[in-house]
Amino acid sequence: MKNRIVYSFILFFCFTSFIVAKQDKYIKHTVGQGETITQIAQKYKVTPYDIYKLNPDSQNGIQLNSVLLIPSNGSAFIASNTKAQTATKVSAQVGPAKKATTHLVQPKETLFSLSRMYNVSVESIREANVELLKNGLQIGQNVVIPASDGTSSVVAETVKSTPKQEVKEAPKPTPKPQVISTNSETKYHVIAPKETKFGISKMYGMTIQELEQLNPEIANGFPIGLKLVVSGNVIPQNSSTPSKAIIASNSSEYSTKRYLEEYVVRPNETIYSISRDYGISEQELVYLNPELKKALKLGMILRVPKGQKKETIVKEKLDLTKSLKTDKKKNLIMLLPFNVSKIQGDTVNSTEARLKKDKFLNLTLDFYSGALMAIDSAKTLGLNIDVKIFDSQETKNSSGLGELVTENNFGNADAIIGPFYQSNVEKLAEWLGNSRTPIISPLSKEYGKSYPNLYQSLPSEDKMRNAMFDYMRSKDGNIVAVIDSKKQSIYDYFSKNQPDVKIIGLSEKGTLVQDSLSIRLSRTKLNYVVLVTEKTSMILNSTNIMQKLKADYQIQMAILEYNETLDFEEVKLASLTNLNMMYPSISKPNDSETNTSFENSYKKQNNVFPNQFAVRGFDVTFDTLLRLSQEKSFEETIQTASTEYVENKFDYDQTESGGYKNNGVFVLYYDTDLTIKVAQ
Structure with a gap:
């Protein structure tokens, strides 16, 4: 069976590339369903101000199928690590004052980004939406934007880049917290391992919201090594555990009502769940409440960061096949480590002999066979998706990703599944970070650096x-x-x-x-x-x-x-x-009619019943295909819907440092009838 998969794959394997034509001075963009000025600006690496300058009427809203002029060499809010790029700050005055309007909040938008988009202060937006913003800015809210006085300035960063993008290794994490001071009053802080927004904001005497306003890129992520703009007085940092040094250096400040409030422990809560809800580490929570070293008890009164409790989003378990939207074609790329060149170049072992010895190749082919079943199911449902499969040619310490990224426009993909190894999937997430293309890690249990576009589909230990x-x-x-x-x-x-x-x-x-x-x-x-x-x-x-x-x-x-x-x-x-x-x-026993149908179909095609990797290939691929075929964006479905398929569950949470991790864990037990059952 696997010989047939290998030969089929070699016969049909191909690579494609997509070229975007550009005009000399500007590009014409036709507004698609649900697109916003911010999303369009990110797509073309320009600022919303650049679009408003060429399209003044767009400040009052954009309509489906309307045509916008996009500068071909505009400003970009993109941080770069390559030597070929240099950034300089400029200020741009917004034109005449506009009337008050409303804005539908999109994913990743913050009050700070809205203030820049509409050239009004954050305080003005807050004052105009006092009741609405009690729990912070939420996706889908209609926020009132007050009229601009035409005097505020918009700070942007212009980026000069070479025509060809260089692919480089990810920078190594900063081993210790760094505070960088300039000759002016502006100060910067480099995020160190284990640091949190809460810890850094208190280090500089500010709130998390203020930190996010100065650094809107951390609204949905908190990657190690990122240089933050900070304010206030610098508190010396000599400990490898930032929160302890901060609290110890100013314990009286932490005991005031300004920073802390009381929280009563409820049934079924844990140290982990409470620290997660307040956006701090478990060590920080224990440090604020030393009595937790003994035990966490129902009704215990804890000291927690004031006003920082995250709103609990109750995710609904959904059948995404019931809400398909197929009017727009989506592109999925799969990066699987077939290592075809090694198979073809092996003059010692036959394909059959290699299959008997190479466990990693067997795993890959099993996953691939399950993915093909998912693609066939998607066709049956009528999903409008183009799937391209590439050989990632990877091992634990190397891969062919650099060449693939250089030769193919992966940034235009709507999602990418793979590579298999964690180090390789992290490299890809970093390289495609500017495009925000979702990268789904299908099989890795190792967790390293987090990126806003990285989705770990296997739950951590x-x-x-x-x-x-x-x-x-x-x-x-x-x-x-x-x-x-x-x-x-x-x-x-x-x-x-x-x-x-x-x-x-x-x-x-x-x-x-x-x-x-x-x-x-x-x-x-x-x-x-x-x-x-x-x-x-x-x-x-x-x-x-x-x-x-x-x-x-x-x-x-x-x-x-x-x-x-x-x-x-x-x-x-x-x-x-x-x-x-x-x-x-991570998987559950399943004797349902759906599972039986899947197993029988798989056996009919491959002459064997599916193993755990084949089932995993089906579940991960089918979940991705269905999430791409919804009214909401891929990221919004991740935030609002949990799913469950043949054996696997996908219930993602966003991490404090960026990216998403799957909480899809089953608790199983041995029953006295010698079967395994699901406890939860």
């Missing part, structure tokens, strides 16, 4: 663990942990992230003693015993004790990740099912 603890707390369970003495990293994880979980002491031989466990169990609650070990002897010892104690206590065993030791013959399946062993998973 922390997401998997947090899903487990969130579930156990939602059941008001008593959580205890039995941890192998050699698992120091796990001890550190519990200490930092789950301080309220009781760690059970072990004997001198490193084994669990029944009395040590029983004294920590509750007779009125369900007791979750988290077992962290890969030793067969410790697993047998611990499971035997748990089964004995089940006569007097409600006990359920839990693990935090897949453990192949549990598959050994010595560990009886009956023991695990009796304890209803629970674990986190």
Whole structure:
């Protein structure tokens, strides 16, 4: 079967390029459905002011199919790291004062960007929308824009670039926080690892909103190494943990009502969920509330950043096939590591022999076969999408991406799936950052640098663990942990992230003693015993004790990740099912009619049933195709809708440092009927 896929792929594999013709002085652009001046300006790398200058009437709104003149060499709000580009600041006066108007808020817009677009102050917009902006600027709001007095200036950056874009390696993260002072009053700060908007804003005596107004590019991201414009007095920074140094240097300021407010802990909340809601790290929350080192308790009153709680968006699980919009063609690019040149150049091994030995090639072909099923399903639904597949020619330490990006206009793609390796997908996200093209990482569990256009489709280890603890707390369970003495990293994880979980002491031989466990169990609650070990002897010892104690206590065993030791013959399946062993998973068992239909169709085409990588290829590709075929933009569907397909769930959250990470984790358990079921 895989031989046929390889030969088919080589026969039909092709590369295409797209050339955009430009006029000498300006470009004519026909306004598309839902487009805004800001989006059009970003597309042509000019400023909204440049468009307004050539099209004065556009300041009062633009209509579908109207034609705008776009300067071919305009100003651009684009940060560049290449040596061939230089930036200089200029000021431009906006023309005559206009009447008050309304503006429909688009994704990524901020009050600061609106003030620049309409040449009015942020304060004027706030005053005109006091009630509307109580919870901050939201996508889809109709904001009143007061009349301009014609005196404000718009600050832009002109970028001079060479005709051909250079492809360069991403800059290395700044190891320590840097404060850069100029001869004028303007000061800059370079974002260091683990820094947050909250920490930096308090360092300079400002709010997060003010920091975003000065740096609108961080409204939807917070990448390490970015140079921020800041204000206020610089507080010396000598610690690798910024928040502690800031708070310690001015503890009296942090105790005032100006910066902090009280928050009462609600049911099912965790340190992780509260810190996430307030846009700070878990370490910052614990530092503000030292009592959290002991435990987080229902009703506890915590000190949190004043006015910084994020509005909770309840995502609805949607069937995107019910809301398709196919009037406009979308372009999807897939970058898969076939490494065809290596296969063709291998004079020692035949294709069949290589397939037997090359696990990575097998994984790629499985994913590809599932993706082809998704593309066929999209055709059946009538989706208007052009899919191009390229060989990324990648290994863990190299790839052919540079040549592909240079020769093909990837910036015009509506979305890109791949590459497979994290280092390569991060490079691509950086290179295409200006175009904001969504880059979906399909298989990588590693998380490195975040980019606003990078979508991690596999949940991280922390997401998997947090899903487990969130579930156990939602059941008001008593959580205890039995941890192998050699698992120091796990001890550190519990200490930092789950301080309220009781760690059970072990004997001198490193084994669990029944009395040590029983004294920590509750007779009125369900007791979750988290077992962290890969030793067969410790697993047998611990499971035997748990089964004995089940006569007097409600006990359920839990693990935090897949453990192949549990598959050994010595560990009886009956023991695990009796304890209803629970674990986190990115996929779920599915015996629905839809899944059966998919498996039968796949087997009919490939002569085998699909494995996890084939199913993953289908789910990731089908989700991307459907999100591209909606009334809303791809990013808006990510922010508002969760989806679920054959085995995988996609529930993305935006991270503080930029980009999106999937929360799509299932909590599964072994049932007594020897089946695996979904707990959540």
